[in-house]
Amino acid sequence: MRTNLRVPFADKDEAKRLGARWDPAKKLWYVHNIANLAAFARWLPAGTDPTGDAPPPPTTAAPVHTGARYFVLSCDCLPWVGCPQCGAAVDARGWRA
Ligand SMILES: [Zn+2]
Structure with a gap:
């Protein structure tokens, strides 16, 4: 360069x-x-970065979008049904309200 x-x-x-x-x-x-x-x-002309550090390349990964009801369901039941293990978490997020 x-x-x-x-x-x-x-x-x-x-x-x-x-x-x-x-x-x-x-x-x-x-x-x-x-x-x-x-x-x-x-x-150096104004605006030149003397350290030569290039800005980080733009990420191509899509941002993760989560809603207010998002949570990680850590069991195998259907999330909108729930089970005794995760029912409280499902209810807390409003999935069965
Ligand atoms: Zn469950």
């Missing part, structure tokens, strides 16, 4: 020492494939 720098003329030697390259066509300094731009932070 190429990152352009805004290096004042007075800083050009230091930028070069740190590894910046000069683009004669665009007449600007830049760095290429440098993961940590902290050393160049003072010359």
